Amino acid sequence: MKKGELVLKNVSKKFGEVKALDKLDLVIKSGELVALLGPSGCGKTTALRIVAGLEHHDSGSIKINDQNISGVPAHQRNMGMVFQAYSLFPNLTVLENVAFGLKMRKVSKEKQQKKSIELLELVGLPTQKNRFPHQLSGGQQQRVALARALAIEPSVLLLDEPLSALDAQVRTNLRDEIRRLQLSLGITTLFVTHDQEEAMSMADRVGVMRNGKLEQIGVPSDLYNKPATPFVASFVGIANRIPAEVTGKGNVKVLGQKIALSEFSMEFDDGKKVNALVRPESLHLVSESDPEATNGIVAIKSFLGPLTKIGVAIEGYPIVHLNLASKDVKRIEIGDRISFKIAADELMVESA
Amino acid sequence: MPETVEVEIKGATSRGTLNRRNLLVLLPLIPIFVYLGAFFLFPMSRVLFDSFKSNKGEFTLENFQIVLHNPYRLAFLTSIKLGLVSALTAALPGALFAYLIEIKGSERIKKLVSSLSGVLSSTGGVPLAFMFIAAIGAQGSATTLLKNLGIDLYSGKFTLFSFTGLVIVYLYFQIPIMVVVFTPAVKALRNEWHEAATNLGATRFNYWRNIGIPILFPSFAASFLLLFANGFSAYATARAMTVGNVALVPLQIGSLVDGNIQVGGANIGKALAMGMVLISAVAMIPYLVIQRRTRRWQS
Amino acid sequence: MKRSLTLYTTLILGGIFVFLPFGSAAEFSFRDGGANKHSLKAYRWILEQPDFVHYLLVTLKLTVIAVVITILLMVPTVVWLHLRAQSLRPLMEFLTILPLVIPVVALAIGAQSAFPTWLQSTEYELSLMFAVLAMPYTYRTLDTGIAAIPLATLTEAARSLGANWFNTIIRVILPVIRSAVIGAVFIATALSLGEFTLTVLLHWDTFPTWVTSISQQNIVGAIALSIFSLAAAFLILIILNFTIFGARTKKVEE
Numbered sequence: 001m002k003k004g005e006l007v008l009k010n011v012s013k014k015f016g017e018v019k020a021l022d023k024l025d026l027v028i029k030s031g032e033l034v035a036l037l038g039p040s041g042c043g044k045t046t047a048l049r050i051v052a053g054l055e056h057h058d059s060g061s062i063k064i065n066d067q068n069i070s071g072v073p074a075h076q077r078n079m080g081m082v083f084q085a086y087s088l089f090p091n092l093t094v095l096e097n098v099a100f101g102l103k104m105r106k107v108s109k110e111k112q113q114k115k116s117i118e119l120l121e122l123v124g125l126p127t128q129k130n131r132f133p134h135q136l137s138g139g140q141q142q143r144v145a146l147a148r149a150l151a152i153e154p155s156v157l158l159l160d161e162p163l164s165a166l167d168a169q170v171r172t173n174l175r176d177e178i179r180r181l182q183l184s185l186g187i188t189t190l191f192v193t194h195d196q197e198e199a200m201s202m203a204d205r206v207g208v209m210r211n212g213k214l215e216q217i218g219v220p221s222d223l224y225n226k227p228a229t230p231f232v233a234s235f236v237g238i239a240n241r242i243p244a245e246v247t248g249k250g251n252v253k254v255l256g257q258k259i260a261l262s263e264f265s266m267e268f269d270d271g272k273k274v275n276a277l278v279r280p281e282s283l284h285l286v287s288e289s290d291p292e293a294t295n296g297i298v299a300i301k302s303f304l305g306p307l308t309k310i311g312v313a314i315e316g317y318p319i320v321h322l323n324l325a326s327k328d329v330k331r332i333e334i335g336d337r338i339s340f341k342i343a344a345d346e347l348m349v350e351s352a
Numbered sequence: 353m354p355e356t357v358e359v360e361i362k363g364a365t366s367r368g369t370l371n372r373r374n375l376l377v378l379l380p381l382i383p384i385f386v387y388l389g390a391f392f393l394f395p396m397s398r399v400l401f402d403s404f405k406s407n408k409g410e411f412t413l414e415n416f417q418i419v420l421h422n423p424y425r426l427a428f429l430t431s432i433k434l435g436l437v438s439a440l441t442a443a444l445p446g447a448l449f450a451y452l453i454e455i456k457g458s459e460r461i462k463k464l465v466s467s468l469s470g471v472l473s474s475t476g477g478v479p480l481a482f483m484f485i486a487a488i489g490a491q492g493s494a495t496t497l498l499k500n501l502g503i504d505l506y507s508g509k510f511t512l513f514s515f516t517g518l519v520i521v522y523l524y525f526q527i528p529i530m531v532v533v534f535t536p537a538v539k540a541l542r543n544e545w546h547e548a549a550t551n552l553g554a555t556r557f558n559y560w561r562n563i564g565i566p567i568l569f570p571s572f573a574a575s576f577l578l579l580f581a582n583g584f585s586a587y588a589t590a591r592a593m594t595v596g597n598v599a600l601v602p603l604q605i606g607s608l609v610d611g612n613i614q615v616g617g618a619n620i621g622k623a624l625a626m627g628m629v630l631i632s633a634v635a636m637i638p639y640l641v642i643q644r645r646t647r648r649w650q651s
Numbered sequence: 652m653k654r655s656l657t658l659y660t661t662l663i664l665g666g667i668f669v670f671l672p673f674g675s676a677a678e679f680s681f682r683d684g685g686a687n688k689h690s691l692k693a694y695r696w697i698l699e700q701p702d703f704v705h706y707l708l709v710t711l712k713l714t715v716i717a718v719v720i721t722i723l724l725m726v727p728t729v730v731w732l733h734l735r736a737q738s739l740r741p742l743m744e745f746l747t748i749l750p751l752v753i754p755v756v757a758l759a760i761g762a763q764s765a766f767p768t769w770l771q772s773t774e775y776e777l778s779l780m781f782a783v784l785a786m787p788y789t790y791r792t793l794d795t796g797i798a799a800i801p802l803a804t805l806t807e808a809a810r811s812l813g814a815n816w817f818n819t820i821i822r823v824i825l826p827v828i829r830s831a832v833i834g835a836v837f838i839a840t841a842l843s844l845g846e847f848t849l850t851v852l853l854h855w856d857t858f859p860t861w862v863t864s865i866s867q868q869n870i871v872g873a874i875a876l877s878i879f880s881l882a883a884a885f886l887i888l889i890i891l892n893f894t895i896f897g898a899r900t901k902k903v904e905e
Contacts, residue, residue, distance in 0.1 A: 483672035
């Protein structure tokens with residue numbers, strides 16, 4: 001498999017008056033799976049389609065292994081793409097679908113057959129080769145689509161929300177399979193999705209996009225623990241928004257505790273009213289006598305198996321959500337008094 | 353007193369059995385069965401039976417034997433030819449136009465074309481004939497215009513009141529019909545297929561040859577059949593544009609109904625009608641079958 | 652979006668093909684003795700004909716009856732099929748499509764020879780037959796339109812909330828199938844207004860056949876009449892298309 005490093009530099013694209021991409025810079029190292037994550041309209045799909053050659057960027061450059069492919073027409077780019085749904089050719093069998101790219105490259109019939117069957121085995125569907133797409137389930141169709149994209153031994157694999165149209169159970173299974181395949185083949189992959197769980201669990205690095213710009217790109221744990229902006233913080237994981245006040249240089253006073261500000265929240269002046277973004281799992285139960293404790297009444301209790309979500313009502317504040325181990329809160333009921341404190345080293349804030 | 357609850361046992365169906373529940377379900381459907389029976393199946397079965405009857409009411413194949421000879425034979429051949437030529441001249445332009453509009457047209461244009469096609473597909477008869485006579489008849493405005501530009505439509509033997517003239521006039525409603533019937537097929541061509549094909553290395557030619565045309569072909573063929581049946585059976589326009597100089601089956605049946613004496617017995621008209629039904633069915637049944645299948649993935 | 656040259660050229664050519672015959676005939680219809688003088692003479696002549704109003708009313712009457720028959724016959728049938736008799740839908744689709752397979756001329760000859768005298772002596776036999784001719788289209792429109800609505804679910808919901816059958820039909824079913832019914836009405840109307848073949852072969856006179864017979868008397872008048880009826884049809888159908896069918900559902904802004 002030809003390895004490829006994908007570099008997007010200063011890529012911009014406008015649709016009419018709307019800026020779909022705003023000077024995007026992105027580097028995907030050879031063999032890496034990068035996920036572009038963001039809400040609809042953030043530009044992630046546009047970026048993917050520009051890489052594929054299905055759209056033309058207005059400015060900037062796209063290079064694979066240092067070769068500028070900006071002028072190369074889509075059908076000559078040798079990239080494998082998997083679409084969200086409905087991309088299998090309905091008039092061809094599964095085998096013919098997978099072999100299509102090879103047929104276009106004038107590969108001999110025997111080689112087409114051999115390679116296609118090989119790939120169908122790789123995705124676990126060798127018995128379906130003579131079926132037609134409409135006879136397969138959604139998950140099966142996407143696997144065939146994947147096999148079809150990989151058959152041409154592309155330098156880059158492009159995945160456009162391939163799991164979004166599938167049932168939850170199928171989605172999680174296929175997600176793992178795609179990642180496994182990608183790792184074993186070592187193929188450079190760009191994966192676009194709006195599902196943060198998908199992106200975080202599959203990717204080597206995740207890039208969060210908004211309004212055509214990349215807000216932050218990094219390994220999943222960095223995005224989660226050190227979000228660069230409030231948008232990233234709330235997109236990647238849930239956050240409580242607790243009214244607070246900036247004090248001194250680099251600290252925030254929230255719920256009676258003074259906690260350092262994250263490096264990305266330094267722009268607020270002393271005394272400014274803000275919302276502190278606190279992850280539920282950063283809130284720990286303490287005894288009422290703890291000097292830093294915040295007291296409240298349990299308003300919500302949701303049992304989720306290993307975890308239980310507790311919603312605490314505190315006078316003058318919105319409901320604060322905690323995620324606690326179920327065994328620790330077995331005896332706590334709605335209406336009980338509860339005490340907790342923030343156990344985080346630094347917090348991100350946004351203007352209130 | 354405990355209430356008895358009726359439990360439906362999965363798998364145990366009462367379909368097909370003549371029980372009370374099934375009969376009740378059929379009851380509200382009786383009106384339409386009766387209506388179709390009385391006003392459609394009854395007259396058509398009469399045509400069928402009478403076509404096998406002689407003047408005296410006995411069973412005979414004579415009517416059909418007569419119908420297979422001239423002047424009726426010629427009429428059948430001409431009508432079939434008209435259907436084919438009309439379908440051929442309208443199918444491809446109509447399909448291409450439908451494709452162009454669907455791919456490149458804005459929403460407003462698509463709506464306009466759709467409305468206009470719907471309206472135009474139902475034009476015919478005398479109004480249509482007059483429009484064409486006024487336009488490209490011997491004294492027509494377009495004819496005069498072209499003459500001033502040096503093109504004389506009537507330099508040869510061309511006349512609007514001929515087979516050729518009919519084909520030209522038929523285009524006016526056949527092409528819109530093609531647009532109406534073929535557009536859903538074009539709409540169903542998913543962008544993803546073209547993009548996936550491109551991504552896999554297909555040029556436009558490759559795409560059309562391997563994917564596009566094979567997918568569109570059944571609908572195209574079905575639409576063609578519809579155009580054929582329509583051109584074959586059309587009556588009003590043919591009647592307005594010919595004066596007995598083009599032998600067509602609908603016209604012959606028409607004149608029989610008007611009481612004109614014809615070669616053969618009293619039930620010749622019915623035999624002719626059965627002939628028309630047969631030929632029409634040969635085209636329409638495959639049309640409906642294909643439509644049914646392609647409708648599934650087109651909606 | 653790139654403005655396509657091919658598109659606009661084709662549209663212009665198409666426009667010429669469509670409007671040239673119409674325009675030529677229209678020009679002709681405004682003639683007042685020769686190609687250089689124009690007036691509304693022919694149109695005034697039409698409107699002065701007593702037969703104009705007479706045949707217009709005949710056609711309108713027959714059309715209304717045909718549409719009423721269609722609604723009374725087809726709407727309950729299709730609703731019932733979707734609510735309680737789903738398995739019979741294929742059969743019904745087959746039966747209602749048969750009139751499409753049979754040429755109108757053949758049907759005319761069937762009607763002429765099979766129908767009893769009392770039926771053939773009333774022009775309302777036309778309305779009955781128009782409903783048959785329209786059936787393939789009206790059934791399909793109603794069937795597809797109603798299939799797109801979760802009718803069974805809505806009905807069950809209404810019933811479970813305590814509505815009796817009368818209320819369910821009036822307040823739930825009828826409003827929700829409205830657009831499908833309008834579509835069917837539209838088709839039945841268009842077909843009945845313009846029907847010629849069956850009418851003339853059964854020896855009746857309606858507006859379309861009158862237009863044809865006028866051509867013997869006054870050719871400019873006949874052309875004017877044709878233009879008039881075509882223009883009216885064009886206009887009505889296009890307006891309907893852009894209003895009723897266009898603004899059918901307006902999505903609420905979230």
